[in-house]
Amino acid sequence: MALDAPEPPGDAAALANELTTEGVVVLPEPLPAPFVAELRSAFLHLIERYDTGTDPNRGTRRHQMYLPFEPPFSEPTLWGDSLVLAIVERVLGPDAECTYYGSDTPFPGSEHQPVHQDGGPLFPEWEPRPPPYCIALNVPLVDVGRDDGPLEWFDGVERPDDDAVPNRFTGPAGTMLLRDSRVWHRGSPNVGSGPRPMLALLYTRPWYRFPLDRPLIDRRVVASLPEPGPRLFRAADLVGRERSAGDLPRLGREPS
Numbered sequence: 001m002a003l004d005a006p007e008p009p010g011d012a013a014a015l016a017n018e019l020t021t022e023g024v025v026v027l028p029e030p031l032p033a034p035f036v037a038e039l040r041s042a043f044l045h046l047i048e049r050y051d052t053g054t055d056p057n058r059g060t061r062r063h064q065m066y067l068p069f070e071p072p073f074s075e076p077t078l079w080g081d082s083l084v085l086a087i088v089e090r091v092l093g094p095d096a097e098c099t100y101y102g103s104d105t106p107f108p109g110s111e112h113q114p115v116h117q118d119g120g121p122l123f124p125e126w127e128p129r130p131p132p133y134c135i136a137l138n139v140p141l142v143d144v145g146r147d148d149g150p151l152e153w154f155d156g157v158e159r160p161d162d163d164a165v166p167n168r169f170t171g172p173a174g175t176m177l178l179r180d181s182r183v184w185h186r187g188s189p190n191v192g193s194g195p196r197p198m199l200a201l202l203y204t205r206p207w208y209r210f211p212l213d214r215p216l217i218d219r220r221v222v223a224s225l226p227e228p229g230p231r232l233f234r235a236a237d238l239v240g241r242e243r244s245a246g247d248l249p250r251l252g253r254e255p256s
């Protein structure tokens with residue numbers, strides 16, 4: 001396996017096939033509960049400060065927030081789950097990258113979002129559709145029931161009819177859902193009693209440029225990650241990067 005993940009516990013081939021044909025697959029096992037508790041505690045601390053200091057950017061009482069690439073968010077348990085990587089490799093190929101590291105959190109009082117895709121069809125006029133080029137990994141950090149503002153999605157990658165009935169991503173904290181970025185989806189109203197934090201990572205084919213920022217990571221941190229971290233994050237926004245032969249020359253005069 002080119003992404004060098006350990007052999008996964010589940011049937012990666014069947015799950016990859018389901019993701020490619022249906023657009024979404026929910027993995028059989030959640031992330032380990034103690035790790036999810038660590039993520040939740042760190043995340044709630046960050047999002048509460050963010051909520052106080054920042055206007056909602058994804059609709060009423062709803063925040064998109066980047067994740068800092070530091071523990072516990074930078075743990076390979078999150079970005080390098082062996083079953084996730086085995087599916088990603090089967091669907092996107094061996095040179096896939098992780099190009100987005102963020103989260104979506106509706107607070108009580110949030111409303112339905114417009115139905116949208118995270119990535120459109122590459123060639124809208126072309127039938128049949130090409131295979132997936134970008135996969136989102138969504139992981140809620142709390143148990144999610146109907147009232148807590150679950151992610152809603154529609155089958156397939158075509159725009160749903162107005163009367164289409166959505167699927168709802170409910171389940172225990174740490175459940176992992178993989179979603180083709182072309183799947184139409186929306187956030188739903190949180191009428192529960194607390195925020196519904198959900199992590200969102202994107203795995204992409206290497207030529208695809210997602211419009212939001214790439215993870216911001218110190219190059220020494222990337223170099224120190226266990227495999228396949230350095231390859232997955234090779235196109236991260238590397239802090240402290242030195243100029244190398246392939247860099248564009250600076251415009252203007254070099255200081256003498």
Ligand SMILES: O=C(O)CCC(=O)C(=O)O
Binds near residue numbers: 064106113188198
């Ligand atoms: O948080 C959710 O359930 C969905 C959020 C979403 O799709 C978005 O903000 O683009």
